Amino acid sequence: xxxxRDARDLHAFIAGLPKAELHxxxxxxxxxxxxxxxxxxxxxxxxxxxxxxxxxxxTFTDFAHFIEVYLSVVDLVRTPEDxxxxxxxxxxDMARQQVRYAELTITPYSSTRRGIDELAFMEAIExxxxxxxxxxxxxxxxxxxIPGEAGLEAAEETVRLATEDRxxxxxxxxxxxxxxxxxVPRPQxxxxxxxxxxxGLRSVPHAGExxxxxxxxxxLNDLRxxxxxxxxxxxxxxxxxxxxxxxxxxxxxxxxxxxxxxxxRTLDEHPIKEFTRAGVLVTINSDDPPMFGTDLNNxxxxxxxxxxxDELGLAALAKNAVEASFLDPAGKTRLAEEIDTYAxxxxxx
Ligand SMILES: O=C(O)c1cccc(C(=O)CC[C@H]2O[C@@H](n3cnc4c(=O)[nH]cnc43)[C@H](O)[C@@H]2O)c1
Ligand SMILES: [Zn+2]
Numbered sequence: 001x002x003x004x005r006d007a008r009d010l011h012a013f014i015a016g017l018p019k020a021e022l023h024x025x026x027x028x029x030x031x032x033x034x035x036x037x038x039x040x041x042x043x044x045x046x047x048x049x050x051x052x053x054x055x056x057x058x059t060f061t062d063f064a065h066f067i068e069v070y071l072s073v074v075d076l077v078r079t080p081e082d083x084x085x086x087x088x089x090x091x092x093d094m095a096r097q098q099v100r101y102a103e104l105t106i107t108p109y110s111s112t113r114r115g116i117d118e119l120a121f122m123e124a125i126e127x128x129x130x131x132x133x134x135x136x137x138x139x140x141x142x143x144x145x146i147p148g149e150a151g152l153e154a155a156e157e158t159v160r161l162a163t164e165d166r167x168x169x170x171x172x173x174x175x176x177x178x179x180x181x182x183x184v185p186r187p188q189x190x191x192x193x194x195x196x197x198x199x200g201l202r203s204v205p206h207a208g209e210x211x212x213x214x215x216x217x218x219x220l221n222d223l224r225x226x227x228x229x230x231x232x233x234x235x236x237x238x239x240x241x242x243x244x245x246x247x248x249x250x251x252x253x254x255x256x257x258x259x260x261x262x263x264x265r266t267l268d269e270h271p272i273k274e275f276t277r278a279g280v281l282v283t284i285n286s287d288d289p290p291m292f293g294t295d296l297n298n299x300x301x302x303x304x305x306x307x308x309x310d311e312l313g314l315a316a317l318a319k320n321a322v323e324a325s326f327l328d329p330a331g332k333t334r335l336a337e338e339i340d341t342y343a344x345x346x347x348x349x
Contacts (some may be wrong), residue, residue, distance in 0.1 A: 019300070032268075100335055125169060250320065
């Protein structure tokens with residue numbers, strides 16, 4: 001990129017680029033607009049609604065502080081109608097960014113534990129999913145994640161909700177593991193991932209976000225990960241990078257998130273370039289966008305800067321997400337073609 005005019009063009013290109021998002025959390029996607037709507041329903045909440053105060057509230061000292069704040073927003077989602085509103089409005093925000101397909105990570109344990117009826121919860125997300133597809137043209141799929149720090153009881157509850165025919169929602173495609181990694185070894189979750197995989201779900205744990213590459217190996221070997229959430233510390237292990245590249249195991253890279261939670265010091269120190277240099281399939285994601293003061297378009301702009309990409313490079317990055325997604329083959333072909341058509345129309349003289 002040579003001057004400001006080029007940077008402006010690239011932002012406009014990104015804004016219209018059809019995209020898939022593979023790593024974005026349900027509650028973590030609540031924009032100030034959605035937080036205000038939820039807080040109006042539950043005025044006893046400690047989450048501020050004024051956008052300036054909210055920006056302050058969403059400034060984190062470390063990963064543990066981030067989780068503490070995250071859970072205070074979880075506390076705002078108390079009824080099936082809250083769940084529906086959150087899901088539907090998150091899809092509206094995605095559509096504004098030309099997101100065509102998203103795998104949204106949901107932590108059902110956090111909601112059922114707080115007293116939301118499990119069937120009503122599933123009905124609310126499914127109702128929102130169908131409305132989002134019909135009204136916004138956004139196809140949503142679910143990843144149910146275990147909040148690892150909550151232990152094996154949470155793992156049991158999550159795998160039950162993900163596999164029991166009576167409750168399992170139609171849009172569920174994958175099984176994950178989130179929350180802090182320090183002091184939460186991945187191998188203990190193997191039996192739960194085995195059950196989820198046996199039920200046809202794909203394995204997508206967070207790993208190597210706040211711990212070293214050995215956690216990514218554990219996710220691969222014990223949890224049979226098909227993609228890795230973050231995987232930031234993989235850069236420290238050349239053998240691991242080679243393994244990820246060889247097996248087309250994508251990393252769900254979320255650059256701004258890594259800075260906001262202080263997993264990485266500065267964007268310029270982010271290892272994304274090392275991933276692409278090693279041939280790893282890199283996808284770009286926003287994680288918890290309003291909490292990190294970002295959105296998916298901004299993450300693509302950050303990636304363009306860090307990887308020195310032009311329009312074709314950005315289109316290739318968008319197609320990486322399609323390749324690594326759990327869309328059916330026809331859906332993948334359609335979205336990849338839409339990306340190609342958009343790029344070639346944009347670049348036509
Ligand atoms: O809900 C509870 O009762 C509960 C009890 C103990 C621990 C937890 C959690 O640790 C919840 C973690 C929560 O954080 C979500 N999340 C959002 N962004 C990220 C991320 O970048 N890395 C890891 N986790 C993340 C995760 O999906 C869980 O819902 C909850
Ligand atoms: Zn995440």
